Amino acid sequence: MTSPGLRTADPPKPTSLREQKKLRTREALARAAIRLFSEQGYDETTVEEIASQANVSARTFFRYFKSKEDVIFFDSDELTETYRESLATRIPGETLVDRVRRASRDVLRVMGYEHPHYDVRVGRLLLEVPALSARMAALDAQREDILAPVIAEEYGLAPEDPRAQLAAGAVVGSIRAMRRRWLYAGGVDRPADLLDEAFMLLRRGLDHLND
Incomplete structure (x- = not known):
């Protein structure tokens, strides 16, 4: 059920039989939940129904x-920490735009590893379910x-300078638009490619932020 664009490499396989069983159970629960959410509605689906579909208890x-x-959202904390750590990692010769793009791609990579059940249905749920x-x-x-102070430091702006927050909003907004584009296209495009397109458009504006 993995979206072809989200996985960039095969995830590391669990080494023990116990870990393999736990992974299979988690995937079965996730598949059952997303199927039920899509078929009968998020609010209408109970934990008991999800567990029953996966042949386990609540x-x-x-x-x-x-x-x-x-x-x-079970790994949202991990994704946020991946983003934070990637932004903090400086590579010689790398521009801020490239660093932010790398951090965003790192998040996609982790999502590919940790979301074997991720597909277009998840994207629709994120748009349609208010919670x-x-x-x-x-x-x-x-x-x-997280991004705004990184931008402010890079361009020598005061922490409270609204340009840094606006620039951060533009970056995150472009990623949000990429998610919608991926969804509306039916999940056939590679998110990493869409992300690269978004950052090509962002580069000019960020490069002239402190003009």
Whole structure:
């Protein structure tokens, strides 16, 4: 069920039988949840129904996910930390635009590893279910807050300079637009390619931020 554009390499395989079983159970729960969310609605689907479809108990569901919402966002903290660490890593000769693009691609790479169930249905849920849309918007705002001081430091702007926050908003907004474009195209485009296109458009504006 992996979107062909999200996975850039095969994920590392669990080494023990116990880990393999846990991964299979988590994937079965995720597949069941997303199928039910799509077929009968997010709010109408219960944890008990998800567990039943995966042939486990509701108690087992909560060993893997904190809530229904967590099926979609279970690794959001890891993705945020990946973004933060990638932005903090400086590569000689790399421009800020290239660093931000690399950080964004790193997030896509981790998503490919950790979301074997990710497909267009997830994208639709993020757009159509208010609770999920709100959670996604909060994550986008969090990434803007992470990015703004990085931009300010790079261009010698004061931390409170609104240009840094506006630039961060433009970057995150372009990624949000990329997600929508990927969804509306039916998931056939590679997100990494769409991301590169977005950053080509952003480069000119960021390069002249402190003119």
